[in-house]
Structure formats: structure tokens, C-alpha cells
Amino acid sequence: IPESGHKYYLQFSTEDYRTGEDAGNCLATVLFPKKKSRPVVSIKCSHTKDQKEIQEEDNKFYQRIRHQSKPITANNIPDSYGNIEPALEPVWALAVAGSSSIMWEKSTETLAYNLAQVKSVRQWIRKDDFIEFDYTVLLHEMPTQEIISCHMRLTWLPGQPLKVKHFCAPGHGAEQGSGAESGSAAGPPAEKGASF
């Protein structure tokens, strides 16, 4: 759009991260303004999953983590061979949700990210009902091919948006920033209470 920036029109389908089941379609527009401010996104999605079912799954998931006898700590999820211990899948799933908020913030018209690996995770037991994890995640940046290390602190209570605070180590010339981001604010629907 002359004088204004570049606008993209997107149509895409979504799927449940765990099961691969179809989870609805979305229509979105993304405007990258000429001046380097954050992109402007409008999005509308159809949900094929029932809210109540999502709530139930969130609760089951939450209870599993709450009822650990010791705080969870782990390294390298997946490991070098692509394995994820079944007991650690929920922890990985939370990392996927949390790091998507980091990637949302860092992505630009020319830089894209994927979660390459959870390098380490440590659970902090809280006196209140929230569950809290400290992560080091590795993000794969394209097209630079760099692996960016980010520290991520994530807190969650079912029914509430995921709270993510992050700090990414500076890449080779990449900008640094620390950000606090409420997971669901302007984010895509998948952010709401980590529905897996």
C-alpha cells in the first residue's frame, strides 16, 4: 500500500497440536507499516472445539502438574534423537504455547521463528494456585539460520491467559529485548489458557 506499508491477506487452517485434529479456519490481515512499528493484525477464526471440552482438558492438565510430588526439572526436550518422555509432554506443550508468544513478539516481515528445543525447564512451586515454570528455549530463526537462546518465565492458572516474561540473548547482530506479555491479549486464539 503506497506510503503506508505492506498488507498481507491470509487464510489458513489450524489443528490441535497434540492430536492433529482439525481445529478450525482463520482469516487474517497483517499490515507491516512503513515506519518500523509492530504489525497490525486483525484475525477471525472459527472454532471447531467446544469451550467446555477445552476447559475440562485444561483442568485435567493443570491437575496433573499440580499433583507432582517434586518440582519438575528437565533438560533437552526433545532430546538429540527427537524423543520426548511421555511424562514431560505437558511441560513441552506449555513451552510451545509460551514460546509462541515470544515468537509473536519477535517476528517481523522478514524474520520467522520455530521452537527448536527446550534446553532446560524448572518448576517453581508457588503458595497460590498458579503453576510456574522457568524455561530456556532455543528458537530457530529464519532466514538467518541462527539459534537464539531465550529465557522464559511462564505462569498459568486454567481460565486465565498464559503469562509469559522473556529475555532472549542477543544474536549475532540481532536486537535484544525483554518483554512481559500476557499470552492471550491480542494474540491468536490458541493462546487462551493453553488449550491442548
Add this chain to the structure above:
Amino acid sequence: LTSLFPLQLDFWLAPRRLGRPVDIRVPFRSLQAVKAHLEASGVSYSIMIEDVQALLDEEQTEMLRSSRQRSVDTATFNYEAYHTIDEIYNFMDMLVAENPNLVSKLEIGRSTENRPLYVLKFSTGGTNRPAIWIDTGIHSREWVTQASGVWFAKKIVQDHANNEGVASILETMDIFLEIVTNPDGFVYTHTTNRMWRKTRSKHAGAICVGVDPNRNWDAGFGDAGASGNSCSETYHGPYPNSEPEVKSIVDFVKSHGNIKAFVSIHSYSQLLLYPYGYTTTPAPDDKELNEVSAKAVAALSSLYGTQFEYGSIITTIYRASGSTVDWTYNQGIKYSFTFELRDTGRYGFLLPAKQIVPTAQETWLALKVIMEHARDNMY
């Protein structure tokens, strides 16, 4: 029982309706409580597995043993696991020993850390026949590619033995396969950093180690699409072919002089790409390469439904200068292609081992399309 969370019951077969069995894994400390509860409710039960942990421990030992045990022949080699460089080099020797009339091993050079660079030659005879080149593992962290290379090697031998598949191609053409194209990087991914991509060279004046071997070729070298910063993952190096891993292939291709198709294999992203990456000017054979790609991708997809996109490097993935197939194409090797194998980001470089064989199988179908096209359109 399902709502008694402190019991930590794990339902392997969840309750569905009356009359249907329910299977539960019960932690030791909840055993008494569960038994008491079932008996009090008049629900009959039987024990299917006394000790799940014992079974798991056994399985773990078995898995470790089967994947790490040095196999004595290529029939017992575990294609469904990731291997170390020693295991792969040993595999190559076994393959040659078992098929001396078809397979030979060439050393085309040495890496920076003085590791041999081996290429397997598959040939039924002739002298300097028109040939197909395939390389895997040029970027060391892309483990599914080296693993697929091992599978391809075995597949070529099997096809020849059964007189099917590529047997007909081998009647008139040779196949060259370099499985561990970046051995120093590969070892580094095993010992130190699983995410290492580049070579392990240290050049004068460079602060960091390693050059991106897919930016080091003499095609648009140093142009936009590579970095001059040695700490970057796309560092092109101090000059073209500075990397012995690259130079050895350049020397081989030039002295062979009769390579008709050149395929360099990477992961991940699920793409089939052809020149150019360093310029937006379409390659003169763009139309034909596009048609071959369409056919190859359709063949790949026919096996497991894996979706690939295809096109020139610059229009499909991003601008990249000094890349392998831009150089080979400019040398006159018309059928120059680059693959980006599974997946599209979910596991990325850390693709689970159980996807190795399916990935190799589907990719092979695409490779056959390219090889057959080269054979049938000799130039």
C-alpha cells in the same frame, strides 16, 4: 476413581460404558486403596502386569542395545535409528564388502580436522558413465539427511539385487553418494552442540569457528544472501571453496566431467528447490526444472501424503548466495536440485528417529523421478 487425583491413577483404557473393561496403571502406594475400593464396590479385577517399571527397564536396555550394538552386516543395521560417524563409516565398509561388484568407496579429500571425506560409487561398469550425485549432511545438524543417505545406499543395493527400481538406471548411469558431507560438524553435533550447522574451520582473522558450506560455492559468492561475519550461521567464508569439504566436491565434479544430475539434501521445511538463490533472474531451464519438481513432489507425496512446495531457491525459501546447486548448475549440470526434508517445524532438526525411514522412502520416490528424467533426457 477418575476424580480421585491424589491416587495418581493412569487409565490405559478409560471407562466408557457399562460392561466395558477398564485398564488402570496403579502406582504402588495407591494399590491398597484401589483394591479396597474395588472390592467394596463389588467390581472384579485382575492383574495384567505386575510391575510396569520392570517392563520399561527391559525395553530401555533392549533399545539401547539394538541401536548401539555394532551390527555385523547391513542386513542387521538399524536404519530406524540415528548413528555416530563411526557407525556410518563402518556401514559403508560393510556395504562395499558385501557388494564389491557394485559399490566402491572413494576418498575425495579430508576435512579441516583431517577426517576422510567418503563418497560411495554405485556402478555396474563402463568408463566414466553419465552420473548422478547425491549428498546428505552438508549441514551437520540436519540429522535426518545423513540417516536417509544411509538408507538410500542400502536401497540402491537392494534394487540392483532384485532388478527393480533404480536397477535400470544403473545399466547406463553411475550414482555417487556422499553421506557425511560435513564430518567435523557431524561429530560436533554428537559431542558438543546438537545445533551446529557449519564446518569447523578457523580462518585467520575470524573471531568465530566455522563456515556455512552452503554459502561457500563460487556462484554469486559474497553477494546478498550470505554473511561476512564469521560468527553468523550463514558466513560465506574468506573466499570461494575455502572449505575442504566444498573444494573436494568441486574438484571431483570438474575432474569427473560427466555428472548429469546433482542433488544436495537438507532439512527441514519440506521443499524441493532449484537454481537460482543468488539472483532473481530465472534459470534458463526454469520451466523444465519446475515441471520435473512438480512430478517429483507428486511422487513423494503419494506415499504418506507429505506435502512439499517447490520452486527456485530465491522465490520459494529466501535469497542465498554461494549455494551448492547454483554452482553446479552454472557448471552445466542442468538437473541441479536441493531438498529440504521433514518436517515443517514441529520437531525441526530434532526429527524423531521413527520418521527416518518414512522420510527416506518418500524422498527416494522423488529422487527416482529426477534420476529417470536425467536418464531419459540425456544432454
